[in-house]
Amino acid sequence: MNKKILQTLEFNKIKKMLEQYLVTQTGKELAETLTPMNQLDKVEEALLETEDGFDILRLKGGLPIAKLENVKPHMKRIEIGAVLNGVELAQVGRLLKTVTEMQRFFEKLESEEVELHTLYEWNEKLIALPDLSKQIRLSIDEDGYVTDDASSELKSLRVQIRRQEQNIKELLDGFIRGKNSQLLSDTIITMRNDRYVIPVKSEYRSHFGGVVHDQSASGQTVFVEPRQAVELNNKLRQHQINERKEIERILAELSNELAPYRLDILQNAFVVGKLDFINAKARLGKALKAVVPTVSAEKHVNLIQARHPLIDENQVVANDIFIGEKHQTVIITGPNTGGKTITLKTLGLLQLMGQAGLPIPAGEESTIGVFSEIYADIGDEQSIEQNLSTFSSHMTNIVSILKDMDKDSLVLFDELGAGTDPQEGAALAISILDEVGSVGSYVMATTHYPELKVYAYNRPGTINASMEFDIDTLSPTYRLLMGIPGRSNAFDISQRLGLSSPIITRAKQIIDGESQDLNDMILDLENQRKMTETEYLEAREFFAEAEKLHRELKEAQQYFFEEREKEMNKAKSKANDIVEKAEHRAEGIIKDIRELQLRSQDSIKVKEHELIDVKGQLANLKHEETQQLGKNKVLQKAKEKKVLKPGDDVMVESFGQRGTLITKMGNKEWQVQMGILKMTIAEDQLTKIAPEKEEKVRITGLKSDGGGGRQTVTSQLDLRGKRYEEAVADLDQYIDSALLNGYPQVTIVHGRGTGAIKQGVQEYLKRHSQVKKYEYAPSNQGGDGATIVTFK
The missing domain is CATH 2.30.30 (SH3 type barrels.)
Known part of the structure; x- marks a missing residue:
């Protein structure tokens, strides 16, 4: 795509908006090099990636990508055998950790059967290096500091350093608090040249012996290392040198460990950057209230309620814009400042965004084409340096466009033929449009010339359009009217402003009849359009009302039948109760009869089968209850909503x-x-639904109301607003209490913030032996601001 169109339509401003949502350096590099594509398959693939990003943003709140620096220079240094510093190793470690988190994230999506077009394939390109990631994590913290756990030797050296520092401070503390304190400028211990010293008044500099390391600007204070502290400082210095050597050894060892995986790390950096780029496109789309358009191989552009993305959404007017299916040429007429140029730019910019794989600010089911090039001649490009007039500048640009365009091009002309004699300008405009049409390019042009209205009306594949103007308010509405040419409003406006009728009448007599007929035709078309629009809105209102009545009737009918069924079930249930009582009494009677049989000496006895028949007849009196009512969700919803x-x-x-x-x-x-x-x-x-019984357990050991008793523990712990150490301590106590009381799952709310508490929570959970798994909460329950913990 030519660079001129990107500048004219301000595509780079869209790229700047996209960069706000990127968190990786590789993603930012992809955004910087983003340009519209002119190959159908590549455009479709990029838009499918954006659609995946939208789905993940909607379902999960986006991809869990941490802020990552560019590790390419680090891998270049590894390639030549250099040693990375702590910060560089921490950045590599953060990348490897992000890779692991991304793989877990996509595994969960697959387990939930979330369908994606391309992102699962990108996930498969990630290469997990868990051992290397763990080694870096244990040795280097997030800020690049080499931790005590990096080696036993380093841990031992730091213990000695701390012990030696304590000895020196205790020694010097005796000087600043003893009888010699009056010789000091200040009762503090400070450092000069990496050695502990005390501030001594200049006249007593030789009192303590030792070494003078520095003096104040006024010369009244010298910083002295007393002779008693020299040997202790020497030992401390030696420990520090040994510590530095051990750190250098650890960094060299870790750098060597990275060397075999250099290409894998570079691939991971690119894939994570690509995923970050896709996530950013989705987030930009959400901010612009944009959609992923459909791509038409036949270049049928249909933008529904399209909005210019660089105009405030509270001010921009959305318009339906189409070109390419039935009409290869669109000619827009209308007054100045009516929105013609913005309409041109909206079409061009949304096409560029769509062909770059970005979502576009338009309605659902909008369609874009894929053009080999987009050309535009927009605005006043008068060049003082080249001594070109406005007309000459426009014509130079148009000549270049006509030379380079082909049948797959989209051409945008603003005020075609303007800047010269109206009659000649109109003739040139028609001739230029004929040339574009003969090549087969798609073209949208704005103009003031009435001749072009007739041209658009008579030429096949060409349609008139105009920007609506409100005569009552004497202002444009910025609405695009497809199929209706713009008309001159000079007479109407003049009359509204108070110009006398005779003057207006004479003016109408001066213009030729053809122009007047054209204006009358346009006015008639506008009236017909308004009438049709009013009838359409009325029909829609009637249809909506009829639909509502039909729905209410169906609900009422369903309610009637189900209420009737309910009453019948009640009656049957009551009858069954009566029959059951009768059966119970009958059983007693039959039992008495059997007993009488056994004791009877008469020859006539009640036969067993007759007793069974009597019992069966009693049982058959019971009605079969139906359960349709309980199963009918429509009725339940209708009743419960009330x-x-x-x-x-x-x-x-x-x-x-x-x-x-x-x-x-x-x-x-x-x-x-x-x-x-x-x-x-x-x-x-x-x-x-029925209220959920909240599980509450009583435990001891937490801070209570002062009575030393027990306190209720719920299934959620809120750590927001707490310091890191306090949060970890509270988490430890809470997990123990939750385990003690048999909770299977709890929620830890840590917020997003700087990420320190969130990191601390997950590091703690990772080490806890009773934690089965932990994961971010769903997007509607806090997303990555909360972690759900499941116990073994």
């Missing part, structure tokens, strides 16, 4: 989550608390 009230427990059907009603927001909406989220949900998405 009795919703604040505090009720409900099932949010659209999310499949439990929630609690807080307050009614309108006739059809409720504010619902779902976990830590509050959302406004439509009433038809809510089903009343």
